[in-house]
Amino acid sequence: MxxxxxxxxxxxxxxxxxxxxxxxxxxxxxxxxxxxxxxxxxxxxxxxxxxxxxxxxxxxxxxxxxxxxxxxxxxxxxxxxxxxxxxxxxxxxxxxxxxxxxxxxxxxxxxxxxxxxxxxxxxxxxxxxxxxxxxxxxxxxxxxxxxxxxxxxxxxxxxxxxxxxxxxxxxxxxxxxxxxxxxxxxxxxxxxxxxxxxxxxxxxxxxxxxxxxxxxxxxxxxxxxxxxxSYDDQRPWKVALIQHNADTWKGGLPTYRRNLRTMIALSDRALAADEPEAVIWSETAFVPGVDWHSRYRTDSERYALVEELRNYLADKSVPFILGNDDGQKADPGLPPVLSDGRLNRVDYNAVLLYENGKLRQTYRKTHLVPFTEHFPYKKLFPGFYQLLVDHNYHFWEKGTEYTVFETDNGVHFSTPICFEDVFGYLSRRFVRNGADVIVNLTNDSWSGSVAAQMQHMGMAVFRAVELRRSVIRSSNSGMTCTINPDGRLTGMLEPFAEDYYIGSVPIYAERNTLYYHWGDxxxxxxxxxxxxxxxxxxxxxxxxxxx
Missing domain, CATH: 1.10.1760 (Arp2/3 complex 21 kDa subunit ARPC3)
Structure with missing residues (x-):
């Protein structure tokens, strides 16, 4: 008992x-x-x-x-x-x-x-x-x-x-x-x-x-x-953020073509409605590698789609900032197509700056999502690596440069991609390299959840406060918004809506914080x-x- x-x-x-x-x-x-x-x-x-x-x-x-x-x-x-x-x-x-x-x-x-x-x-x-x-x-x-x-x-x-x-x-x-x-x-x-x-x-x-x-x-x-x-006395940067409300990876070439035309239509509406200083698309908004297909043309259909994009951008004086799957040669000394038919290619999750119809600068993502974008233990865990491959995870190469973009009108900005903006050290490195604005390009549509997108956006608020820099978020489905250096949300699109948003953020770089100097x-x-x-x-x- x-x-x-x-x-x-x-x-x-x-x-x-x-x-x-x-x-x-x-x-x-x-x-x-x-x-x-x-x-x-x-x-x-x-x-x-x-x-x-x-x-x-x-x-x-x-x-x-x-x-x-x-x-x-x-x-x-x-x-x-x-x-x-x-x-x-x-x-x-x-x-x-x-x-x-x-x-x-x-x-x-x-x-x-x-x-x-x-x-x-x-x-x-x-x-x-x-x-x-x-x-x-x-x-x-x-x-x-x-x-x-x-x-x-x-x-x-x-x-x-x-x-x-x-x-x-x-x-x-x-x-x-x-x-x-x-x-x-x-x-x-x-x-x-x-x-x-x-x-x-x-x-x-x-x-x-x-x-x-x-x-x-x-x-x-x-x-x-x-x-x-107040930041009212700071030089404003007016941007048009394009939210095309589609998962860019689903559907292949017909989807890529449809999405491109949606983004072009939204961009034209934004340009006609106002005079933004830049147009910003989201992460991998355009999937076919612009640089790769412009150089090597290994796929005629994708090359034609790249040409459609380049022709559209050719007569635009306003800078366009867009996410892209940036393909580059894996071995520069070999041809783009190897003797066995394989492409001599590696891919980066990238952001491109087009200005006056020309590709000016590129940033390649440095902090990849574990398991879904990057798995460095292929030899140690080959079975688990193959499981990830079998489930259609897309692996990228890691970028190495912390790019600071500069437009002709003198705006300096950097573009953490996807969940890179949840790491304070990354935004700090961009700002210490000279960025005056943080521009996050992301694709959160896969979550199908407003809460997931809000969790992500909430962390971006802290990047603004930590460094006293404006933050811009351009997402394919939300949360597309602008954030002042004190963390105030100054405008946001409805999630899961096909729309554009024109907003201004102050270019503020007059004071560097303790976090800027000492980090974590x-x-x-x-x-x-x-x-x-x-x-x-x-x-x-x-x-x-x-x-």
Missing amino acids: LADGGSRGLLRKTFGELGLLSLSAFLFAFSFPSFISVDGLWPLVFIALIPIVPVIHRCSWAAAPFYGAFYGFLSYAVFNYWLTTFHPLAIFIVPVIYAVYFLILFPALKAVDLFFPRYAYWIQAVVWVGYEYLRTQGFLGYPYGNLGYALYKVLPLIQISELTGVWGVSFLIALIGFFLGHALLFTFEYDASFFVSLKVWFSRRKAALAVCSVLLVGTLIFGFVVMRG WFPLVMLSLGLVLLLVGGVRKIVLRKS
Whole structure:
């Protein structure tokens, strides 16, 4: 009977803890744009981490990795639900990756809880930011879901990004969440009513409460002060953004031809309606390689379509910026078609600048999407590589140059492609190379989801604030918009609509931010501090046990 009772008690405890983790996962996911709200329910992010704290505190060391894997998988399966429309493999791969990440993170958070019980919430927030930074690095780098991005619409709270990057906003959110989580844990363990227990907790943590309050209020004051500035006196750049509302990769040559004529029609309407200084199409808006077919003409039908585009651009004095599959010779010393019939060709996801009918400059994407655009472990995992190939994933070559385009009227801009704009370091590199405006060309139509497009756009807001540069987004289906250097959305097209938008952004380059100069210094400090504290806490625990 005792054994049965113990088993039932353990089962209830386990299901209770899984319930708390599920609550946290849903709060996290719904803080961002989701199928519940396409704008996101941002206040939820401040309480999303609260249910994690009692689970981490009460679970065994053996259970911590299991709970971490459960939480990582569930939170990202809900948060990235739209990956199901991209490919069934994607919705499996991403949550599994995060199951592994949290399998490691939860024991680290538990170690902090054990080593530093009085100051755990501070150090857990530090460790969390270190985790967010690490998971954006390398081949699997993926910044979607960094806590700070949930606040893309709360402009006063995100202006500190010019100092710390998005990481400072994530730290503030994590600190509040873990602080309140430990308050909740205290109410579970203190022998009094819920509100009496909370009162006792806060009375014992007056200094910490004061510091948290100062950080929050100080962040708001800084934000309001910075946002008092105006960009009305800056030189505006008027652009026409073309949203043709079609997935450019579907349908082959008939689709490419139809899409081209749609974009030409929309561009002509925009040029007739106003006098934009540039016309911007989206990522791979035109698929057949313009440079390749102009040089080598290995496909007569695609060459004819390229000529149609070039003839259209020939008499246009306004610059055209367009995404293209840029084919180049793999071996410059060999002919374009090899003796066995194969093309001597590699492909880049590229942006072309056409001005006065001539191809002026090209940017080739440097940070490719893992698995779907790039898989460098073909020899190590040949079976998995073949699985990706069999599922029609399109692999590109990586570009090497961080191009800054310049138009005849003196506008300097760079063009991160697709999800390149979710990496702060990339936009920073472009700006340090001389870009005054960030122009993101993307194709998010495959998601079939407004929420997915809003998640992507929300991260672009932080690039504007971090570097105090205007951001332009030209998407084939949304979110096509303009963003001021303070993160304000100044205009946006309806998603999944065939339309054009003419908007102006200020060319502002008068002040360079701390993030411009120091980059990701804040998460590096958090990561280093977290590792040192975990090491010191572990050594201290071992010494105390032996003494």
